[in-house]
């Protein structure tokens with residue numbers, strides 16, 4: 072037994088120490104960046120494929136690092152999650168998004184704004200209460216704010232997340248299941264949750280023009296979602312052919328580089344609110 076324990080500690084070598092040190096440094100730098108306002112929120116338009124009109128946008132966070140340039144959320148979100156500090160960042164993004172949505176609403180009433188909510192936060196009741204209070208205090212109407220949660224969130228802690236989702240829905244906030252298709256859950260399980268929308272993962276969408284099996288998955292998921300009364304969003308639309316196929320299949324909303332990359336609120340306002348005709 073003692074021997075096994077000793078072996079386990081053999082893992083604890085210099086490389087591991089270094090990796091832990093780097094993580095720690097990055098977290099400290101992140102703290103400073105949050106204080107200095109170096110976290111940026113950008114918006115990717117959501118395009119209503121059937122109405123051929125702007126539906127709204129998804130808020131996506133960026134870290135503008137003093138020497139390293141823009142750092143992807145794929146790197147620092149997991150760090151904050153592990154450190155148990157993802158709530159701080161989420162409040163920041165939500166506050167910014169609510170503010171920007173309020174400004175857009177004056178020019179173009181009724182747009183939606185989606186905010187990504189980490190899996191773990193659904194079982195944090197003080198987060199859920201505070202996030203709901205923030206949305207209620209904002210100058211936006213029912214259904215304009217959407218929380219995107221991944222399906223793994225709902226599976227990890229089903230009781231707590233169901234409770235949280237019901238509370239969120241009751242407050243008039245929309246719920247979208249992000250990265251749909253990458254997890255284990257079936258659409259019929261998800262339909263029992265108080266959600267309004269599922270978001271097909273970009274891994275299916277990106278290659279659907281050339282990959283026949285992904286094409287079948289996309290087409291049948293759209294049909295199933297509609298049978299169950301859910302809206303469906305496709306992310307990762309990179310060309311016109313993909314967009315045409317999705318429209319042909321009756322997909323409700325589209326997002327992707329072909330429509331627009333994520334942009335600042337200023338550019339979103341100038342390009343999407345001021346110049347695109349209603």
Ligand code: C2E
Nearest residue numbers: 131132144145148164187188189307308309326327328329
């Ligand atoms: P996600 O929520 O699945 O967001 C979609 C990602 O796909 C975004 O990456 C977006 O920029 C990218 N994307 C959009 N259109 C295309 C396309 O046509 N092709 C390709 N290849 N990619 C496209 P991003 O902004 O780097 O965000 C990565 C992930 O980080 C997000 O995935 C989300 O899980 C997480 N994230 C971003 N912002 C936040 C946030 O404020 N809070 C939390 N908790 N997570 C966030």
Ligand code: CA
Nearest residue numbers: 129187219249
């Ligand atoms: Ca998302």
Ligand code: CA
Nearest residue numbers: 249250272306
């Ligand atoms: Ca996604």
Ligand code: CA
Nearest residue numbers: 249250272273
């Ligand atoms: Ca993702």
